[in-house]
Amino acid sequence: MTLSKGQYVPVIRQKITDSLKVPLPIFTERDIHLPRIPGKAMVVIGMRRSGKTTFLWQCLASKIKSGVPRKTLLYFSFEDERLIGMTADDLQWIIEEYYILHPELRDKCRVTLFFDEIQVVQGWEQFVRRLMDTEQIDIFLSGSSSLLLSREVATSMRGRGVEVLVHPFSFRESLRHKNAEPATSWNRLSKAKRSAVEKCFRDYLVAGGFPEAQGLTSRDRAVLLRSYVDVATLRDVIERHQVTNPIALRWVQRHLLGSPASPFSIQKFYNTLKSQGVAVGKNTLHQYLAHLEDAFLIRTVSLHTASERQRMVNPRKSYPVDPGLISVYERMGRSNLGHALETVVFLELERRGYDIGYIRTREGWEVDFFATCSFDKKLLIQVCADTEIPETLEREVRALQSAAITYPDAVPLLLTLDTVLPHESLPKEIRWMSVLEWLLNTTDDVVD
Numbered sequence: 057m058t059l060s061k062g063q064y065v066p067v068i069r070q071k072i073t074d075s076l077k078v079p080l081p082i083f084t085e086r087d088i089h090l091p092r093i094p095g096k097a098m099v100v101i102g103m104r105r106s107g108k109t110t111f112l113w114q115c116l117a118s119k120i121k122s123g124v125p126r127k128t129l130l131y132f133s134f135e136d137e138r139l140i141g142m143t144a145d146d147l148q149w150i151i152e153e154y155y156i157l158h159p160e161l162r163d164k165c166r167v168t169l170f171f172d173e174i175q176v177v178q179g180w181e182q183f184v185r186r187l188m189d190t191e192q193i194d195i196f197l198s199g200s201s202s203l204l205l206s207r208e209v210a211t212s213m214r215g216r217g218v219e220v221l222v223h224p225f226s227f228r229e230s231l232r233h234k235n236a237e238p239a240t241s242w243n244r245l246s247k248a249k250r251s252a253v254e255k256c257f258r259d260y261l262v263a264g265g266f267p268e269a270q271g272l273t274s275r276d277r278a279v280l281l282r283s284y285v286d287v288a289t290l291r292d293v294i295e296r297h298q299v300t301n302p303i304a305l306r307w308v309q310r311h312l313l314g315s316p317a318s319p320f321s322i323q324k325f326y327n328t329l330k331s332q333g334v335a336v337g338k339n340t341l342h343q344y345l346a347h348l349e350d351a352f353l354i355r356t357v358s359l360h361t362a363s364e365r366q367r368m369v370n371p372r373k374s375y376p377v378d379p380g381l382i383s384v385y386e387r388m389g390r391s392n393l394g395h396a397l398e399t400v401v402f403l404e405l406e407r408r409g410y411d412i413g414y415i416r417t418r419e420g421w422e423v424d425f426f427a428t429c430s431f432d433k434k435l436l437i438q439v440c441a442d443t444e445i446p447e448t449l450e451r452e453v454r455a456l457q458s459a460a461i462t463y464p465d466a467v468p469l470l471l472t473l474d475t476v477l478p479h480e481s482l483p484k485e486i487r488w489m490s491v492l493e494w495l496l497n498t499t500d501d502v503v504d
Contacts, residue, residue, distance in 0.1 A: 062146045067138045069153045075131050076157075080117050083110045084233040084267070087226065089409060090115065091218050097184060099213070100198035102222035103352035103377045104288050107267050108198040109133075111222050112170045115196060119168060127158055128167045134199075135173040144179030151191065166192045173199040185216055223403055224378045225265030227257060227495050233270055242493040254475065257492055261396040264380020278384050285313070285353065285381065292351035299344070304329060304336035308344045312354050312374045313385035317398040317424075319371035320345075320356075352377050355406065360413025360426040373414055375399045394441035397473055397491060398424055401439050404495060410435075417462065421455035426466065434466035439491070441473045449477075456486055 088111060090098065098115075100108045116129050132150060134142070150169075155162045169187075174180045174197060187193050197217070231237040236256060238245055245253065263269060266284065269277045289309055299305050307329060312320065322345070326338045348354050355377060359370040376382060379396040386392055405412050405427050415423035415436065425437040438456045443449045452470060460468040468486050475490040482488055 062149055064139060064142055064146050065149050065153065067136070068146075068149050069157075071132060071136070072130065072150070072154050072157060076127060080120075081110070081113055083114055083117075084225070084229060086111055086114055086222070086229060087407070088220065088222060089407075090220060093218055095188070095216070096218040097188065097195040097197055097213060097216055098220050099217040100196065100220045100222055101352070103224070103284075104292070105266055105268060105284050106222050106224045106352075106377075108222045109172050110267070111220075112172060112196055112198055116168075116170055124168070125165075128161060128165055129170070130154060130167065131170040131172070133172040134176050139176075142177050144177060144183050147177060147180065147183045151187065163192060166194060168194040168196070170196045171198075175199040181213060185214065188216055221406070223265070223407060224380075225267060225270070226404060226407060227260050227265070227400065230260050230265050230270065231256060233267070238496060242490075242496050250475065253492060253496075257495075258393075261379055261393055261400065262383055264378040266378055266380060269380055274383075277380065281378075281380055281384050285309070285385075288351050288353055289348075293344075293347045297343075297347050299347070301336055301340065304334050304340070305344050305347075307332075307334060308341065309348060309353065310385055312345075312348065313376050313381050316375050316382050316392070317373060317395040317402075320374050321371040324371075355402065357402065357412050357414050357425070360415055370416070375402050377403070379403075393473065394439075397441045398439045400495070401425070401437065401471060401491065405437075415459045415463075417455060417458040419458055421451075421458055423455050423459045426459075426463070434463065436460060436463060436466045436468045437471060438469070439471050443472050443474045443477055453482060453486055457483060460485055 086107065100111055102108055112131065116131060119129055120126055154167075161167060171180075171184075174184075176199075177183075184195055184197070188195060225233060228237060231253070234256075236252070238249065238253060242250070242253075262274075263272075263277060264281070266281065269280055272280065289305070293299060293305065294302055308325070311325065322338055322341050326336070326341055329336055329341075345356070349356055353376070355375045356372045357375070358367050358372050361367050361370075376385075376399060379399045382392055382396050382399065402412065402425065405425060408429070410427040410429045410432075413426045415426050417423070423436055424439050425435070427435040427437060436456060436459050438452045440449065440452045456468045456470060460466065470482065470486055470488045471491045471494055472488065473491055475492060477488060
């Protein structure tokens with residue numbers, strides 16, 4: 057490639073110099089699995105404002121801690137008005153200017169580049185692929201979900217990228233953020249410490265885990281979270297997919313965020329919109345659902361079944377990407393502990409790498425999650441927010457027992473908000489844990 061000295065070179069040179077000297081930012085450490093697959097770019101994806109840029113810095117800091125020289129680690133953000141109009145041809149100057157500064161490293165030492173917001177440069181994919189083929193370089197990518205953090209990255213990178221999913225803070229991470237993470241297991245905590253953790257967890261079910269929302273008043277938090285949703289909907293859905301019926305899209309968005317853990321049927325929702333005088337096709341609604349999931353506003357779960365037809369005709373259950381969105385969009389303006397609890401469990405399963413479905417038994421009863429993972433046991437999980445009503449507990453246990461007959465190789469697990477079961481012992485085949493104990497476990501071990 058023939059290079060001509062571009063207008064961006066002085067800015068690039070200054071940004072490289074500053075980046076290699078800047079002190080590492082203070083951050084809350086994230087419990088995010090980073091695949092160790094040689095020859096792959098790490099593509100950090102997730103909802104806007106969930107902490108992707110901070111995670112890049114965490115990865116950089118982790119390499120320094122392991123003994124990697126600081127000068128071989130370059131963080132470069134393209135979110136800079138001085139770089140507006142930059143093209144793919146200009147990207148090569150980042151490499152050239154870096155090696156002018158450190159010529160002793162070229163072809164002799166492995167370098168890691170952390171590119172943030174690179175999606176603003178058209179043609180970045182070809183540049184990244186070429187770097188991986190021609191230089192001794194490892195690459196981390198992150199940026200706005202509207203252009204970079206979609207499933208289309210896998211196609212753009214032609215199999216050279218591996219997705220790393222970043223959610224808002226988990227409960228453990230939210231405790232760590234406020235310097236309240238337990239130093240020992242749940243079973244070894246004092247009564248006073250358990251009570252403090254329980255109080256934090258009930259707050260978390262309402263406030264959620266978006267980093268900037270931590271510690272805000274409920275009013276300010278609602279304003280902030282609504283702004284997140286509005287920006288994601290506008291930029292990552294309406295503008296990106298050129299949505300021509302934003303009214304119908306907003307109906308879908310508000311319904312899904314306000315009705316977490318509930319079945320969502322396109323046909324029924326189509327009928328509802330039609331009765332309200334909102335004209336939209338069923339295929340369009342399917343597209344809107346996919347767009348909202350692609351923007352990470354919602355996550356969906358299908359019926360677990362070997363029949364593809366049954367999976368397609370049965371409604372999916374949807375969950376917001378963070379429990380804090382529930383009280384903001386719930387129609388009555390209330391928090392819903394039961395649905396928030398189920399949302400937290402779902403998101404934790406996703407963080408731990410499980411494939412997730414829900415179960416409907418032969419009798420028509422429902423089990424919240426059937427979770428499978430290549431490296432761990434299968435789990436049948438029922439989530440219960442209130443065990444004080446005997447009929448409620450009996451209903452949840454009954455569904456688990458029925459599902460366990462159909463799936464004998466799965467562990468039937470009852471997770472409850474209560475840390476002590478108030479009623480008689482459970483059937484011997486059912487295992488029980490409080491959600492808090494399960495969330496604070498450092499492993500996926502399921503104990504009696």
